[in-house]
Amino acid sequence: MIRKLPAVLGVGVLGLGLAACSDTPPPASDREPIGVDYSEGEPAADSSEEWTLGTTDAITSVDPAGAYDIGSWNLQYQMFQQLMTVPANGSEPEPDAAECAYDDPKTITCTLQDGLMFANGNELTSSDVKYSLERNIAINDPNGSAILLGSIMDDPASPNPKLAPGAVETPNDTTVVFNLSKPDTTFLKVLSTATASIVDEQVYPANKELADTDEHSGSGPYMLTQYKEGQQAVFELNESYGGPHPGIAPRVFVSFHKDDTSLTSAVKTGEVDVAWRSMSPTQQKALADDDIAVLKGQGSEFRYWVWDMNNGAGTDDAVRQAVAQVIDRDQIATNAYDGTVEPAYSIVPPGFGGQKDSFAEEYGDPDADAAEKILSDAGVETPVALKLGYPQEHYGPNAVDEATEIAEQLNATDLFDVTAEAGEWEQYQTDYKKSAYDLFMLGWYPDFLDADNYLSPFVVDGGFFANGYSNPEVNELVDAELGETDEGTRDETIGQIQDIVAQDVPLIPTWNGANVAAVGDGVGGVQDTLDPTYVFRFWMITKS
């Protein structure tokens, strides 16, 4: 996101009305947004020419042990297999390199497909699977995602964690058994993420990452044949791929762009065939105006406001509830995002098992009178002074509009005296932990597609942002849903958690984003891969 300073300065200082880039992918619903005419997209063909994907995502590492970001993971999904995979627009993992199933909430058994090979010709066995996970944990890169493998670590809090003894067993070349340290019904989904990518133990060092410029060898549908940092990556078909989704295009280029101005320019000139992540509403509109097809799929980005419950006005239940009663999410979506985002009424986005719009059920339509009653019943003196915090650039220019919109909505009731204050991202993170704001903005992309990824990090003992919220009942319910294998029971528990959160209001959800791509002529299959996983499946894309 970053990496966008000059463009942002140019737009901000000179007021040209051009949108600088944003790391916010747009809309999430079927509702027709204002200004952007989303297209349907062409179906994929049986054969394909080579094509180019343009993106603003930065790459931290090509090695699966070194990355925990969408850009890096997206490259890894093309070149490595995982045991399981979440199919496009699906929610449950399906077999990829293996077929896996829970024996009980603490045990998973996987059986590898026959004849799996790495692109270099080496055989892929259960030993490679265990080695890949053990290595990821041992390297424990500060930029990596080993933290997701906590259920098979000896001591997740240790600075030097290791694979727990007996956590991964390989009784034969095609069987892998996971013995989890605690009931964890999300672990199968973790195994479908890039953090569980299977690497060749004869190529990848045990205790350090392979340099990005070295020869990487996976068993995925494509092989990485060139990587020039900050410029491009080139993939070619892996002829020895033996998984469920072989690629079609013989070669795929990935062109890295610093901002969405450069990216949209490249798709207009035809230098990239697909522009994906992250285009501001303004840029989407500009592309649509130029007759470039802008496609939209469901996303999983989530924007929310966190109450500081350690100090200040946020310690009062009535104040938090009254604010939740007043906020008009439709107006935020319309006025701040040109209708390119979808109002959120739960901390779990639509599409996840157990999701329910608890905030809508609890508070109904925005209602200043109801808010006034909440405050007067609790004996709160009005107007309540509130300080809103938001990052100046981190979430793109529209975040400023969102903060302004919320402040105006609250001030319009005369129940609140709100000031909104921007912070530079680094300073902002320090400030909100020091109770500089009563209510502060944050955003989230899920690590894996499960409702729990929107619950555990947020509502258990203050969440990762340590906002002071703690409800033993919520903690127990989260533990219960994590250990529950019956889908119906688990969904019910997840619903209960959302209901309690809507009553307690430790945070306020505002909107869910979408997965958007701009597509040049003759490119098919893009629409089908735009889903909440943000995996851009090269194997589904064709160009004629």
Added chain:
Amino acid sequence: MSSSRGSLPRYIAIRLLLIIPMMWVLLTFVFFLLRIAPGDPVTAAAGGKLSAEEIARRQAALGLDRPLLTQYLDYLGDVVRFQFGNALSDGTPVTSLIRDHGGATLTLTVGAFLFAVAVGVPLGRWAGRHRDTAIDAPIRILGIVVYAAPIFWVGILLIIAVDNVLPSWPTSGIASPTAIYEIPTRTHILLVDAVLSGDYVLDVLQHHVLPCLVLGMLLSGVIIRLVRINVIQSMQADYVEAARARGIAERKVVRDHAFRNALVPVVTVIGLQVALTLSGAVLTENTFNWPGLGTDLVDYVLARDYVAVQGLVTFFALVVVVVSVVVDVINALIDPRVRY
């Protein structure tokens, strides 16, 4: 009696020794400035995602919890040994960055210099010869405007204009993806590699036009003003008057006497524009998605990647200092008075 005070070797030795305190001050400034700025590589990358405990653990893993003085002394020790380390945010060795991306910055700056000289010298000469006329005024204004206009602003406007007028003309990147893939790497300078391979030369040149033009405009502003003022001064010199008195044609007087002599100080000053060019390259590269060291620098600053920023700044500083010394030495060779 001869004195060593004004000798050239002594002058060069002093200039070289001065590099050490200059670099030390600069590196110390950069080191502490980065530490004073809020944030660190871990919070920049994952601050909105991880708990405070996990962030602290990752900071410790990178050694960011060590005493500042320890980190500083380690850093200086590495610099003395020319070890720039690996970027904290992505693990890339800084030397690899310089090798792989330095070529792009080099071609950009050289291209900009060529453009600036090609435009700035004749315009400056023309304006100087026609001082305070209808020719001079617009050129003077042009010189000031192109120097003062922010590069990223000019760049964005140019991209928009070219998108509308020549929709197929490339406005970002150093070459098309296919060209980057197909051109074999020999020198790490894509244009040179393209010429050596004989393929995609036009493709690469097309991509160079806009960035070189934008950065070159900045430099041409300086050159126009310098050439103009030196031509004006030369035109008033005695030797020019003498040439005129000998009946030499005015055009020949300007070309062979005034202009040639006016170029001597200009060449020196142009050499000292390296720092300006590099700072301009940072903005130009970001505007045009140019894969050079300037782009890297901005990325790593925003990622709070201390190691990468320190390494790149050290490299930039070395380039500026070395060029400055070379210019000083050339100057001393041309004009012995500067040695004293």
